[in-house]
Amino acid sequence: MTDSATGRRATGARRPARWLLALHTAVLLAVGPAVVPDRPTDGHGISAARLTALFDSYGDTSGRWSGADRTASVTLPDGRVLWLFSDTFLGPVQPDGSRPRTAPFINNSAVVQQGGELRETVHGRSAADPASLVPRPAADQFYWIGDATVAGQSLQVLVNRYRRTGSGPLDHALLGTALATFALPALTPTGLRPLPVGSRISWGSEVLHDGDHTYVYGTEGAGEARFAHVARVTGDDLAGPWEFWTGAGWSPSEDVSARLLSGVGTAYGVQRVGGRYVLVTQQNNVVFSPDLVAYTADSPTGPFEGPDYLYRAPENEAGHIVYDADLHPDLARPGRLLISYNVNDLDDAVTYADARVYRPRFVEVAWPRRRSDPADLPPPPADLTAVADGTGHARLAWRAPRADDELRYQVHRRDVTAGQTHFVRLGEPVTNPGYSADYLVNGHDYEFRVTTVSGRGESRPSAVARMTARVPPPAPPAGVRAVAGVAGDVTLRWDPVPYVQLFRVQQRNLTTGQRTWSLVGTHTGTSATVGSLRHAETYEFTVVAVGGGGDSRPSVPVRATAFVAPPPAPTGLTAAPRPDGTIALTWTTLDRGVSYQVHRRDVTGGESWLGQPSPESGAEHIARYLAHDHEYEFTVTAVNSGGAGPMSAPVRARARYTPPTATPTGLRAEPGPGSVELTWRSANSGGWYEVHRRDVTAGEREFTAEEVRVNGTGATVIQLRNGHEYEFAVAAVNQAGAGPLSEPVRVTPQLPTPTGLTATATGAGEVRLSWRSVGAGLFYRVQLRDVTAGEAWRTDPYPVQETDHTAVLLIRDHRYEFRVVVLDGTDEGPPSATVGVIVR
Known part of the structure; x- marks a missing residue:
């Protein structure tokens, strides 16, 4: 949420950051009847009351968007108006006007207005599992929306990147500004480009086209103060080179950007009216002012005169917070400034109990103002x-x-x-x-x-x-009490400390023996909720008051034991069969920090729910390895640190495979010893395949499928007849059957021929033989004959695994010849060259 009253933003947490600053006791003077009474739209703009009612109606009935802040608008080339928001609640509003604690919460979004109606919510990912329109750059970082403009057929949105530094509403740090682009008219994301600016100024408070330039206004935070700055680009493309106002001229260096005035919010509006420039902001020179004020100048760079007090927001009287004023000149009626502002509450329970609190309001103010004599x-x-x-x-x-x-x-x-x-x-x-x-x-x-x-x-x-000023340090907070929630959270409350705006909460884990205090976050007001605590572990907390005179002593410590209730059963479970035999499951996302377990059983196969469930971090799952034409039943449980919750209502679906239609291509065959290495290409590289073969030499006419199917695009076929010509083809296969065969290839496997055979007579009627290896996994047979005796070739009865052998029981002074063949258990290869030796 944007805290323009203090010039700060609260955390983009799972729910709106808590507005805990004590309200300033003073309210400001209301001046004159500045607000123009509402009349129906006269064809030249839209009334403020109509816009406020539009967002209330859309938030209550759309089921997609229930509230947000920032409220920038840009008119698209086709006449639609795009409303851009920062922290946003999605999902439906309950019949009593509240929003559920499980409502999805994202850091930025958009709503499309067509004519006089709001038609569509735009965000990232899916409705079941929504994400920010401009996604998080890292787990602890996020983008908040600035202003936007149209350049050609592209929407350009300035976004500011922040990093969380703690759990409190003030615990974040600006990292820089980026330019997000979207193709029109579909609003398709096309890029996110960091701009060459630093982290001193959050750019995008306003984008103003004026003459040959587009002016970009930004906000610098310096302690409790907020200052306006301005840069410009030539033309209307924000991706072009930027120049920064130095107070006397323009420079390409942001380092010399000069402050225009103080007291602006993180968002404010600048509009040219006649020959003057009017800057409208929530009055930020005082804490939580309900007043909207205007400053005027003769130039976009100032100097600005004022303030003129335009309007006091009545929501402040009900204890709510007013911030982030902006102008919408494209929609304003003649003679009026159309101003939006945002509303929140010190207690986040209020924004859940009444969804209408956290929504934009609109007001019209007559301009120029009439001056008294x-x-x-x-x-x-x-x-x-x-x-x-x-x-x-x-x-x-x-x-x-x-x-x-x-x-x-x-x-x-x-x-x-x-x-x-x-x-x-x-x-x-x-x-x-x-x-x-x-x-x-x-x-x-x-x-x-x-x-x-x-x-x-x-x-x-x-x-x-x-x-x-002479201000003493405040007294330490008294009456600190801690109440554990059911989601690993502890709510701390303490008594007010006079004239104190900020409090620092510290904690230590007594269960783990932590001795030093760690800072939880900086909070405003008299309460804070500490989250992400471990189930059944005991924590100790203290609170320090931060006032105009510095820090107080820590409060008396209090203790609480964290509790995490198991999450409820997921809802909205659906199961959709897919042509590849898988079943796609989706369900409604619960809170962050919740994971899921998917349970399934084969109803056709008579299975029970026993078995290991499949873990999932998000709200979707693909059930794989299912039996064709079997009906399956699924249920999902949500899991957090408190354990697993109840099972969801079950759903059933039947797994059906469609036989593959794609034909493998590029089949290649490399012969080996009694084997063939096959490779091929396929669009489904991770699928299953059948290898088909026929022995051409043996006269086989039909292909026979190998008994074992293969996964992937390669296979080794073994136990082939050496010297036989084979033909191979491949088909993709699943449980529904095989697809078309590939173009066949032919190959002849051949066992290798041993080489390097030597024979040495060693005496006593023995000859030592050796040869070179032909590869692993093969055996050898030695063949010999007694040449002197006229003997024919005979084979030694014992196969040899090594590459040497000793022939024994030979006749002395006879000449013998030897050769070696390779065998694979089925066939023998061709013999080696013959060597002869006379036995001694």
Whole structure:
């Protein structure tokens, strides 16, 4: 969520970040009837009330989108309007107007408006398993949306990349700005390009086309202050070279980008009206202001004058938070500024209980403003003084311009040390000439001025009074209590600490013996929820108050034992048979941190649910290795650290294979010793195949399939007759049968011929033989004959595995001849060359 009131963003967590800053006790002066009463759309724009009602209706009834923040708009070339959002709730709203705790939550999305209706929600992945439109770059990083523009047939969206640094709403760090592009009209993602800018400024608060340039406004966060910056490109393509305003000119270096003014939100609007430029923002120079203000200038670069107070959001009176104002000039009616702003709540339970809280609101303001006649305005107060009282307050006093019971006085403040460029109103007008200003920062220099307010308007400001704040450290939070939830979370609550805006929560795991404290996160307000805790382990927590005078001492520690309830049964389970014999399962995604187990049984085969389930991290599964024409039943359980939940309602589907239609190609055969190595190509390289063969030499006319099927695109066929010519073909196969045979190939396997045979007479009627190996896995047979005796060739009865042999019991002084053949258990190969030797 965007926290424009403090100039910060909350975490893009599973639910909206908690808005825990204590509301500033002062509310600001409402000025005049700035809001234009609603009338039906007059053909030139759309009314604010109509837009607010559109998003309420779409959120309640679409079943796809129930709320979001940021609210940028861009008109597409075909007339559609694309609404871009950052943190977004998806899914339906329940009949009582609440959203379920399991509602999908993503970091950015879009909604398409066509004519006067909202028609479509756009995000990543699928409706069953949604993801951000601009996906996360890493597990601990995400993108928030900036403004957008159309360049040619491409939509360009500026997005800011953040990294989480903790679990609190302030625990994130800007990493840079990127340009996401989408092809029109289909909104197909085409690229995500990091821009050559740093992490000081989040660019994309506004994109303004003016003359020959497109101006890009950004926001710099510096402590509690937020400052506007501006860059530009020539033409309308944001991918072109950027120039940055230095305060005196333009530079290609972002390092010299100058601050335009303080008090802007992370999103704000800039629009040209006549010859002037108006910048509209939620008033961010004061904590959680409900006011929308305008600053004006003669140039897109300023200097800006103001603020003009345009509108006070009524949601603040109900305890909600107002932030992120923006302008929508393409949709505005003549003579009006059309402004959107976002609403959230300090307690995230409210955004779940009432889905309408976390949605954009729209308001119209007449512009230009009518100015009062200076002659009718009251005189300003005189002799203003400001004194630090040592307790964190500034005591103001002034002299009334005249005795008049109807006069009131409006106090304005500027934090000089923080770099605030404009004064901001504090509280409501007071009737007495005195005021106590709080929420100061120790050591900061402040300027104050006061105006007189009457029924005719507001006077010029008084002379400025300046003081340096003296603020002591706050007291440690008291009354800290911890209550364990059911999802590995512990909710901490503590008593308010006067004039404190931030709290740091620390924890340690007592079960694991952790001795040092670790920072959980920086939170706002008087409560925080710590998540991702381990089931049945005990934790200890402390809270530190962070005020204008620094950090308090830690609170008294409290303990809680985490509990994780097993998740509910998944819903929406479907099973769809596929032509390859597999069955595709999908179901509705539950919370993050939940995995799934898929159970199946072969109903046709009479199986039970016994067996090892298949684990899945997402909400889909492909059931494989199924029997053809068998009916299967499936159910799914969700699993978290608390264990497995109940099984879902089962579904059934019948596995059916379609015989393959693709013919293998490129069949090659390499002969070996009594074997053939076959390889081929196929579109289904990981499938199963049958090898078919026939012995051409033996006169076989029909192919015979090998008994063993092969997986992949290669096979070795063994136990072939050497010297026989064979023909081979291959067919893809599955449980439904075989596909068409490939073109056949012919090959003749042949056992090798031994070489290098030598014979040496060793005496005693023996001859030592040796030869070179022809390869592993083969045997040899030695053949010999007694030449002197006229003997025919005879074969030694024992096969030889090694490459040497000793012939024995030979007749002395007879000449013998020897040769060697290779055998594979079936056939013998051709004999080696003959060698002769006389036996001694």
